[in-house]
Amino acid sequence: xxxxxxxxxxxxxxxxxxxxxxxxxxxxxxxxxxxxxxxxxxxxxxxxxxxxxxxxxxxxxxxxxxxxxxxxxxxxxxxxxxxxxxxxxxxxxxxxxxxxxxxxxxxxxxxxxxxxxxxxxxxxxxxxxxxxxxxxxxxxxxxx
Numbered sequence: 001x002x003x004x005x006x007x008x009x010x011x012x013x014x015x016x017x018x019x020x021x022x023x024x025x026x027x028x029x030x031x032x033x034x035x036x037x038x039x040x041x042x043x044x045x046x047x048x049x050x051x052x053x054x055x056x057x058x059x060x061x062x063x064x065x066x067x068x069x070x071x072x073x074x075x076x077x078x079x080x081x082x083x084x085x086x087x088x089x090x091x092x093x094x095x096x097x098x099x100x101x102x103x104x105x106x107x108x109x110x111x112x113x114x115x116x117x118x119x120x121x122x123x124x125x126x127x128x129x130x131x132x133x134x135x136x137x138x139x140x141x142x143x144x
Contacts, residue, residue, distance in 0.1 A: 033047070034132050037125060049069070049079070053079075082099070082128075097111075112137055115141065118137075
C-alpha cells in the first residue's frame with residue numbers, strides 16, 4: 001500500500017497563511033491545474049473527487065477538506081487517467097463523456113443528459129480533457 005505524503009511538489013495550496021481566511025481552490029483553479037498536467041496525477045485525482053465526486057459538486061473547497069481526504073488517495077478513482085473512472089464521474093454528474101483520439105490529442109465531448117448542453121475539450125490526456133469538460137458543464141449549469 002502506498003503511503004501518501006504531501007510534499008512541496010504535490011502541494012496544491014500556497015504556503016501563505018492568512019489569519020482571516022483559509023486557502024481555497026475553486027473549479028477554475030482545478031481546470032487550470034488539470035490542463036497543465038502532462039501525465040495522470042493522483043493528487044489531482046483527490047481534488048477532482050473532493051470537488052466533483054460527491055453527491056453534489058463543490059464549487060470551492062478549502063485546504064482542510066483536501067487534507068482530510070489525503071490519506072484516502074489510494075482509494076480515489078484515477079480520474080486523470082480516463083477510461084472507466086471518467087465514465088463513472090460523468091454518469092454521477094448526469095453527463096455523458098464521449099472520447100475520440102485523433103493520433104495526437106483526445107477529443108472529449110461532454111454532454112448534459114438533462115439540458116443537452118455540451119463542451120468539447122482537447123488534450124493529450126483523455127482523463128484531463130474529460131474532467132475539464134465535466135467541470136465546465138457543472139459550472140455552466142450551476143450558473144443558470
